[in-house]
Amino acid sequence: DREHSHKEHKRDKERGNWKNYTTGGKKKAKNEPEEKWKWWEEEKCTDGSKWRFLEHKGPVFPPPYEPLPDRVRFYYDGKAMKLSPGAEEVATFYAKMLDHEYTTKDIFRKNFFKDWRKEMTSEEKSKITELKKCDFTEMHEYFKAQSEARKQMSKEEKQKIKEENERILQEYGYCVMDNHRERIGNFRIEPPGLFRGRGDHPKMGKLKRRIRPEDIIINCSKDSVHPKAPPGTRWKEVRHDNKVTWLVSWTENIQGSIKYIMLNPSSRIKGEKDWQKYETARRLKKIVERIRAQYREDWRSKEMRIRQRAVALYFIDKLALRAGNEKDEGETADTVGCCSLRVEHIRLHPQMDGQDYVVELDFPGKDSIRYYNKVSVEKRVFKNLQLFLENKQAKDDLFDRLNTSILNKHLQELMDGLTAKVFRTYNASITLQQQLKELTSSDDNIPEKILSYNRANRAVAVLCNHQRAPPKTFEKSMHNLQTKIDEKKKQLSAAKKELKAAKADAKTLRDEKSKRAVETKKKAVQRISEQLMKLEVQATDREENKQIALGTSKLNYLDPRISVAWCKKLGVPIEKIYNKTQREKFAWAIDMTDEDFEF
DNA sequence: CGTGGGAAGTCGGGAAATAGGAC
DNA sequence: CGTCCTATTTCCCGACTTCCCAC
Numbered sequence: 001d002r003e004h005s006h007k008e009h010k011r012d013k014e015r016g017n018w019k020n021y022t023t024g025g026k027k028k029a030k031n032e033p034e035e036k037w038k039w040w041e042e043e044k045c046t047d048g049s050k051w052r053f054l055e056h057k058g059p060v061f062p063p064p065y066e067p068l069p070d071r072v073r074f075y076y077d078g079k080a081m082k083l084s085p086g087a088e089e090v091a092t093f094y095a096k097m098l099d100h101e102y103t104t105k106d107i108f109r110k111n112f113f114k115d116w117r118k119e120m121t122s123e124e125k126s127k128i129t130e131l132k133k134c135d136f137t138e139m140h141e142y143f144k145a146q147s148e149a150r151k152q153m154s155k156e157e158k159q160k161i162k163e164e165n166e167r168i169l170q171e172y173g174y175c176v177m178d179n180h181r182e183r184i185g186n187f188r189i190e191p192p193g194l195f196r197g198r199g200d201h202p203k204m205g206k207l208k209r210r211i212r213p214e215d216i217i218i219n220c221s222k223d224s225v226h227p228k229a230p231p232g233t234r235w236k237e238v239r240h241d242n243k244v245t246w247l248v249s250w251t252e253n254i255q256g257s258i259k260y261i262m263l264n265p266s267s268r269i270k271g272e273k274d275w276q277k278y279e280t281a282r283r284l285k286k287i288v289e290r291i292r293a294q295y296r297e298d299w300r301s302k303e304m305r306i307r308q309r310a311v312a313l314y315f316i317d318k319l320a321l322r323a324g325n326e327k328d329e330g331e332t333a334d335t336v337g338c339c340s341l342r343v344e345h346i347r348l349h350p351q352m353d354g355q356d357y358v359v360e361l362d363f364p365g366k367d368s369i370r371y372y373n374k375v376s377v378e379k380r381v382f383k384n385l386q387l388f389l390e391n392k393q394a395k396d397d398l399f400d401r402l403n404t405s406i407l408n409k410h411l412q413e414l415m416d417g418l419t420a421k422v423f424r425t426y427n428a429s430i431t432l433q434q435q436l437k438e439l440t441s442s443d444d445n446i447p448e449k450i451l452s453y454n455r456a457n458r459a460v461a462v463l464c465n466h467q468r469a470p471p472k473t474f475e476k477s478m479h480n481l482q483t484k485i486d487e488k489k490k491q492l493s494a495a496k497k498e499l500k501a502a503k504a505d506a507k508t509l510r511d512e513k514s515k516r517a518v519e520t521k522k523k524a525v526q527r528i529s530e531q532l533m534k535l536e537v538q539a540t541d542r543e544e545n546k547q548i549a550l551g552t553s554k555l556n557y558l559d560p561r562i563s564v565a566w567c568k569k570l571g572v573p574i575e576k577i578y579n580k581t582q583r584e585k586f587a588w589a590i591d592m593t594d595e596d597f598e599f
Numbered sequence: 600c601g602t603g604g605g606a607a608g609t610c611g612g613g614a615a616a617t618a619g620g621a622c
Numbered sequence: 623c624g625t626c627c628t629a630t631t632t633c634c635c636g637a638c639t640t641c642c643c644a645c
Contacts, residue, residue, distance in 0.1 A: 186633085186634085186635090188633095188634095190634080190635065195635095195636090196635085196636080197636070197637090198611090198612080198613095198636065198637070201636095208635095244606085244607065244608090245607080245608080246607075246608090249606095249607095252636095254636095255636090255637095256605095257605090257606090257636095258605080258606060258607075259635090260606095260607075260608080262607095262608080273608085273609090274609095277609090322610095322638075322639080323638085323639060323640085324638095324639095325638070325639065325640090327637095327638090332637080333637085335637080335638090337638085337639090366610080366611070366637060366638060367610095367611055367612065367636080367637060367638090368637095369611085369612080404639075404640080405601085405602090405640090405641095406601095408639090408640070408641095419639075419640065420639080420640095421609085421610090421638095421639060421640085466611085466612090467612090468612065468613085469612085469613085473628080473629095476628095477628070477629080480628085549611085549612065551611090551612085552610070552611055552612080555610085555611095556609075556610055556611085557610090579630080579631070580631085581631070581632075
C-alpha cells in the first residue's frame, strides 16, 4: 500500500473503498492484507458470490434433558404423579415460567397444554385433562434453588466453567472464511422451550421443539473439512452454496421459518454490508430533495394509487416509519407499519393545540411497541388522508391501493438500491450529524460533549420510536445518584471553606508552607467541583434517557463514520462513545474515517 | 401485472451474565 | 483485598424488510 499516495488513500477512505481495508485492531502481517480483497473486487459484482472458502465446526447443541430427581414431584389434582421423561421435560419449561405474567394468559395456557399433551404417554393423556389441576410448584422451587446454588458456587468452580466456555468458543465460535478466522454470531442451537412471542401473540405458549442434527443443514465449501455430526447422528444435508452467508440453518417449528447461524458483526461480510447500507443512504441524501419534490407533486395526482403512494412515502420520510408488510392474520401478533396502517390507527384534527391539520397516529409497531405521535401536516396531505378514509371501517386499510412491494418498486425506479428502510437510515444518520453540529462546542469539556452526543443520539431514538420500559431500578438508581451529588456538594463547600482558611493563613504567615497549602486546597476544590459537574451531567443524561433506548439506533441506523469524525474533531476518545463490541463492529469506520468526514 | 410464499438477511427490547465500583 | 451491589455488556430469540421465483 506504500505506493498509494496519501491523496489517493484518503479518497479511498472517503469512498469507503474496501480494497485497502483490513479488519481493524491488530497490526497488519506482512504480505497479508491486500490479498484479502482482491478476488472480491474482481468478482463480486459479476456472480454474486459471498465467499470462496468456508470452513467451520458446525453448531453446538444444548445439553440433553436431565430428568428431575425423584424427590421433586409433580402433582395432578393434589396427587403426586411421576411423568414420563418427554412429558416431564415440557412440564419443566412451564414450571420455570411460573413467576411470569404470561402463565396467567389464556392463550398461553391453552397453547402450552395442547402441545404438552402431545408429548404425554396415552396413560398420562387420559389422566391429565385440565391444566388448572396441575401443580408445578415443587419443580419451580427446585429450579429456583438450582439457580441460587449456581450463584453460590465457589470462585474455582466458576472459573472452571468460564474456561470450559472459552474452550467451546475457541473451537466452535470461529470459522475460516477466505483465509480469515472470523467470529461466528450465534453458534449455539436454541434450546427447546415455550414460545413467547412479543405482544399479543396467538402462538404464545406453544412448544418450541428440540433441534436435532437431522434437522440441520450445513453450508461450507467443498474443499473444507466438513463439520462432523454428533456420534450416532447425521446432518440433514451438507451443501456448498457460496451465494449465501450462513453456515448452518434449520427450520423452526412455530412459524415454520428458517433460522441461521451467521457471522458476527465484526466480520468482513457483515461489515461490508453495513458500510454499503450507509453508502446507499448517502446516495439518497444527494437526491432526497428531488424525491420530496416529486411526492409533493404526486399528492395532486389524478390516480388514487399514486396519491396513496406519495402520502405513505411522506410518512416514511417525515416520521421514519417502517415499510409495513402485510402479515398472516392469526399466525402473528397484530402489528403494523406504514403501508399496513388501518383506519383505526389514525385520527384527523383540522385544528388541535393551536396547530392546523394535525394527524394523530396510534398503532402497535414492530415488537408491539406503541407508536404514538401527533404531527401537523401540510394541507394537501390532510385532504388526501380525509379522502382515503372516506367510506371505510375501522379495520380497513388506510392505503388500500398500496403495499410494500408496490412502494419499493417505485423507489427502485427513483434510485438504484432505494427501498423504504433506506429513509430510516438516512434520516437517522442525517439527524445525528445535524444535532451534533448544533449541540456540541469545542469549548465544552469531555463530559459535556458526551452529554451532547447522547442528546443527539436521543433525538434519533425518538425519531425512530426506540422506546423502552423505564428500568425497574430507575427510581432507586436516580435517588442514589442524587445522594452522591448532595454528598459531593457538601464536600465541595467544606473544601472551599478550607481553601478560604488556608488563604487567610497564607496572608498572615506569608511563608512557603502556607502558600503551598493554598495551592493544594485550590487543587482540591477544583477536583471536587469537576467531580460534581460530572455527576450532575450524568444525572441529567440518565433522567433524559428514562424511556429511550439508544442502543438500537447506535448499532443499526447511525453511520459510525459520523461518530468517529466527531470524536476526532472534538478530541473525544472513541472509547467514550463505543464499547469494545461496538468498536469491533465498526472497525471499518474507525479505520477509514477522517475528522472531516461528512455523511 | 399481481400475488403468494419461501429464503435470507437486518433490526429489536428485555433478560441474564459479567464487569466494575463502593465499602 | 474480598464482598456486595449496581451498571454495563452480551445473549437470547423473535420480528421485520427485501428479494426472488412460480404461477
